Amino acid sequence: xxxxxxxxxxxxxxxxxxxxxxxxxxxxxxxxxxxxxxxxxxxxxxxxxxxxxxxxxxxxxxxxxxxxxxxxxxxxxxxxxxxx
Numbered sequence: 001x002x003x004x005x006x007x008x009x010x011x012x013x014x015x016x017x018x019x020x021x022x023x024x025x026x027x028x029x030x031x032x033x034x035x036x037x038x039x040x041x042x043x044x045x046x047x048x049x050x051x052x053x054x055x056x057x058x059x060x061x062x063x064x065x066x067x068x069x070x071x072x073x074x075x076x077x078x079x080x081x082x083x084x
Contacts, residue, residue, distance in 0.1 A: 001020060003021065003023060005020045006019050006040070007037075013050060014047050016047065017043025017046075018037040018038060018040065018043070019037065021035075021036055021037055022035070024036060
């Protein structure tokens with residue numbers, strides 16, 4: 001890695017596009033690390049769009065009533081094994 005390199009950093013579904021401004025020999029705090037790179041505006045815009053889409057998407061929800069009863073488990077097992 002050299003000064004001026006473009007990096008693509010992916011954390012989960014989000015992606016940061018940054019350009020390296022400086023390199024240090026020692027590990028430092030997060031505040032110091034933020035001085036070593038600049039985020040590209042197109043990367044920030046894409047990440048914000050994705051975050052907005054995640055906010056608007058419906059949350060997955062379970063529609064059942066909880067754990068199946070012993071009778072329901074037996075029926076499920078029969079269906080899985082093909083003994084209908």
